[in-house]
Amino acid sequence: MALRHGKAHPEKVSFDKDGRPGADGSAAGWDAGGDDLTVPDDIHELEADIRAYHRERRAAGRRVFFRKLFLGSRFGITLPVLLAALFLAALYSIVMLVVASPRPQAPHSRALASPKVAPGRVGGLLPKLQLHDSQGAGTPLRSLRPAVLLLTPTGCTSCAEPIRSVATAAEHGRLTLTIIGTKTPDRPTGIAESLALIRSEPTGKLLRTYHVGSKPVTLLVRPDGVVSKVLAKLPGSSALDADVRALADSGPAR
Numbered sequence: 001m002a003l004r005h006g007k008a009h010p011e012k013v014s015f016d017k018d019g020r021p022g023a024d025g026s027a028a029g030w031d032a033g034g035d036d037l038t039v040p041d042d043i044h045e046l047e048a049d050i051r052a053y054h055r056e057r058r059a060a061g062r063r064v065f066f067r068k069l070f071l072g073s074r075f076g077i078t079l080p081v082l083l084a085a086l087f088l089a090a091l092y093s094i095v096m097l098v099v100a101s102p103r104p105q106a107p108h109s110r111a112l113a114s115p116k117v118a119p120g121r122v123g124g125l126l127p128k129l130q131l132h133d134s135q136g137a138g139t140p141l142r143s144l145r146p147a148v149l150l151l152t153p154t155g156c157t158s159c160a161e162p163i164r165s166v167a168t169a170a171e172h173g174r175l176t177l178t179i180i181g182t183k184t185p186d187r188p189t190g191i192a193e194s195l196a197l198i199r200s201e202p203t204g205k206l207l208r209t210y211h212v213g214s215k216p217v218t219l220l221v222r223p224d225g226v227v228s229k230v231l232a233k234l235p236g237s238s239a240l241d242a243d244v245r246a247l248a249d250s251g252p253a254r
Contacts, residue, residue, distance in 0.1 A: 110145075110223045111224065112125070112224065113224035122228070122229065123227070124227060129206055132199060132202065134198065145221050145222065145223055145225045146221055147175065147220075148169070148175050148177050148244060148247075149177075150216050150218050151212045152179060152181045153212055159216050163191060166218055168237070169241050173241070173244035173247065177196040180200065181200055182202060183200055217230060217232050221247070228246075229243060
């Protein structure tokens, strides 16, 4: 085996199989094959080889770890397979729970009731009137059931906040708020069309029936068309949410 250092001439020294050189430096009965080992002047020249060496050591360590994990444990390969099966079963259960869980449905209208209370009062039906959209198309007022109606005075400057509160409660109850004025009311900023419809009742009879003055009045209409509450003043958000959700559970009027 020869050692080379920098540009110096290599010297040949032979070793036997136990690593002992001959007495005169000659072959001692064993030769490593004559391969030369070059020692560079700058150790940084071996940096790529050192990195490759460490990569191989890390890869070998990982192989040993996984071999012990999957084959060398007490349960052999059975434990990893069992854990994988349990994970897949849990994942399947979660997916089925999300997909199969019934989603809350919006309350549906029922046949129009025939209460003994006169129309326009709590416990009675809404007046028999027509609403109009911005294009002039008409809709029977009594067809809105169940419903959350907000009656707004013309030119109302303090209606934006009540509209937002009632629209939020209606959304929680999976209903759409209908904002009604003698003229087409303005839609407050931040209230999407999907959350609130804008309608007008040109005769003004609806607002007079429920005594709308300078502040809005909220009507809660059950699925059978009966007015369950007239709110001249809004309760707290939790109470309003409960009142709106109760519309879906209301039974027929007697």
